[in-house]
Amino acid sequence: MNECTGVVAVDVGGSGLRLQRYAGSPGPVLTAPGVRVGSGGIDVPALVADARSLLDGGDSEIDSVARQPEVVVWSMRGLLFLADRTDVLRTVAQGLGARRTVVVSDAVANLVGATGRIGPGAVVAAGTGAVAFGTDFDRQWRRVDGWGHVLGDAGSAATLGMAGLRVALRAHDGLPDGSSSLLSAAVDLLGPPERWPRLVMTTTDAPERLAAVAPLVTAAAETDPVARALCGQAGSDLADSLLRAADGLEHPVLTATGGLLAATPVAEALDRRLAQVGARRSPALGGALEGALHLARQLRDTGHVPEHPAYVITR
Known part of the structure; x- marks a missing residue:
């Protein structure tokens, strides 16, 4: 500039x-x-x-x-x-x-x-939280999600971290579709599972604590099918928010930002979902x-x- x-x-x-x-x-x-x-x-x-x-x-x-x-x-x-x-x-x-x-x-x-530029486009931001926004800077201004980790933020690091802890606890309880590898990694990070509810439900920095678990999920995705599925869901959720934000815009530029997109399994899932509808994203400038x-x-x-x-x- x-x-x-x-x-x-x-x-x-x-x-x-x-x-x-x-x-x-x-x-x-x-x-x-x-x-x-x-x-x-x-x-x-x-x-x-x-x-x-x-x-x-x-x-x-x-x-x-x-x-x-x-x-x-x-x-x-x-x-x-x-x-x-x-x-x-x-x-x-x-x-x-x-x-x-x-x-x-x-x-x-x-x-x-x-x-x-100031022109038709949409962006989804995937950090601790997640929100998508699209506009033509004239008649259409649309925000999608950004409701916080309790009510929304689909595809965010906090939501992915929460999902990781849930499957870790399923493994702890001996339930199907759990992840023993995420259980072990989360214990190393947060301590015994009995401490987790207090950490993520009663502290003011709960979103950040949950987001700190997301790297455990993305790292495990290479060998753990449960973690890989969670990353895939996060990427798909981000793509859906981006597409909805762009809906109705004429020739919009689509893009995405945020630290979670540094995780290959999330970024690849986002791009696959966009490709399914003939869309693609441009690199964030x-x-x-x-x-x-x-x-x-x-x-x-x-x-x-x-x-x-x-x-x-x-x-």
């Missing part, structure tokens, strides 16, 4: 806040803690304070320019359910002081970053931070970005 002047891109996820600024040349990617969720939802003022601190962290000429950026694009996980979008926009605009501010769902930023930058460039260069009351709002 071309260099931007006076542009700040921010991506806020569960694992961290990433910020990159451009003032004549690209700066480094700066980081801070990610989303903190309390009884009132996401603590947006704390995130904005962290971003402000990152912008004010140096004393070079580029820092002085970036303190009052021309454009800020703020991509955030949980925008739909865990925060008031209007409050987020106001807090970011006041805290970072840009001439123009955009708050965007990370689903949209992921799509723009993965496809490298970037992530949400790159998408936020692309949107910032669009706004800086044209004065306009596509808007949607749930997904992209500007000030």
Whole structure:
């Protein structure tokens, strides 16, 4: 992507806040803690304070320019359910002081970053959670899944890890369709099975704990047919979400992102399912931070970005 002047891109996820600024040349990617969720939802003022601190962290000429950026694009996980979008926009605009501010769902930023364009497309993101999103940036804006590991997130690392623990417990109980290899691996990771319910049902980091089991499942898939079937189901679920997100779009670019796709059995299952309906995915070009930058460039260069009351709002 071309260099931007006076542009700040921010991506806020569960694992961290990433910020990159451009003032004549690209700066480094700066980081801070990610989303903190309390009884009132996401603590947006704390995130904005962290971003402000990152912008004010140096004393070079580029820092002085970036303190009052021309454009800020703020991509955030949980925008739909865990925060008031209007409050987020106001807090970011006041805290970072840009001439123009955009708050965007990370689903949209992921799509723009993965496809490298603002045009018809769909992306499925497979990390700890899983969500698919498709849009033509005009009339159709469709989100699929992303309901969390208890209610959805089909094909995610947390869901795959949970499935792995279930078949491990079936082996422990002597039931059919269990996996003794996953039982042994999970005991090494988590301790005796009697501890597992507390670890995955009563802790605030339960999704992350479950996701930590997913590599055990993908590693076992080479020799364990039960683990291989779980990986196949995860890939198929991701493909189904991606296809549904793209349904109705004209000539969409399909792509996928997320750490779980580094697992060959999951990625291959996703591609097989797409091939069954004559579809294929394009390599992801970037992530949400790159998408936020692309949107910032669009706004800086044209004065306009596509808007949607749930997904992209500007000030």
